[in-house]
């Protein structure tokens with residue numbers, strides 16, 4: 492028996508899961524928050540129900556990793572570091588350089604840092620997590636799993652923007668897509684649930700969380716996805732605008748006296764989406780709570796549903812058909828009404844939801860009616876498991 496760790500490092504956080512392999516059993520998980528700030532929060536869940544929590548100043552990711560590994564031993568989750576055979580890191584942007592996960596070399600790490608120009612908030616933090624683990628566990632396999640890799644199968648027709656082609660040739664300006672690990676996991680699970688080879692299926696995967704994207708998956712490969720050059724594009728999200736007419740930028744900057752483009756981008760990234768529309772929250776649960784009395788909350792919910800519905804219709808057209816629609820992530824797994832409203836508006840695709848079957852949260856389940864021509868599946872995503880599997884494959 493040996494262990495692997497799946498890591499998701501943010502700029503001030505480190506989320507992790509420890510797996511016993513090859514059984515793929517989660518034996519512990521945890522999060523370190525507020526790294527670099529006062530009173531960092533350090534928590535571990537283990538032994539199926541036990542918890543360890545601590546508030547302490549943690550200055551760097553490296554210190555967080557050292558503390559985490561020490562606690563794994565103190566809590567008898569592992570006996571010795573040598574039990575850990577691999578560490579896998581979620582990395583946001585792999586650009587055109589990484590069409591698959593890799594066993595990270597120093598060159599790869601430099602490339603991940605260079606690709607910060609595509610994901611300025613995420614890649615530097617991901618790289619920091621990789622360096623921290625390499626420092627503390629230098630001899631252990633270190634794997635990078637990219638949110639973009641799954642979408643590297645997109646054809647030029649799908650990933651090119653209709654702008655002068657030299658911008659792609661010179662600067663790699665194109666659609667990359669994100670959430671690839673999640674779309675890949677749920678599409679593989681869908682094939683297993685439907686008991687059909689993934690090569691024979693046309694799937695539309697809706698990853699609806701705080702960040703949200705839709706992906707058309709044909710024959711197990713990403714055909715097109717709604718996020719673009721960055722994760723700003725596509726659906727209405729928690730705080731991101733999704734698709735807008737770019738001409739709004741200079742117009743609003745002039746009207747609102749915003750001189751710095753970065754400020755405008757921050758508004759589109761952090762103050763828009765459900766938060767901007769409702770005027771009070773990016774969280775779907777808050778919007779549902781106020782749906783009855785607050786018109787803006789209702790409007791935000793309907794706009795969210797509309798955008799998902801439109802992408803499903805568009806991607807059914809792109810693939811010239813669809814066998815199953817999948818819902819996953821926080822909203823997709825939990826927002827019963829959102830799923831109901833989206834599917835109810837897609838009758839023309841011969842898809843019918845079963846209201847009773849749909850009345851559930853967070854479990855793997857078929858939620859379409861028996862007579863539906865298209866299956867609708869609820870599949871909780873598991874990006875960490877995909878990371879653990881990639882460590883196994885590559886180490």
Ligand code: AMP
Nearest residue numbers: 700701702774775776820821822825826
């Ligand atoms: P994620 O980014 O995948 O963690 O998803 C976060 C989103 O899921 C937030 O908008 C939450 O409001 C939403 N969410 C979580 N639980 C529920 C729930 N029970 N009902 C509706 N939305 C939920």
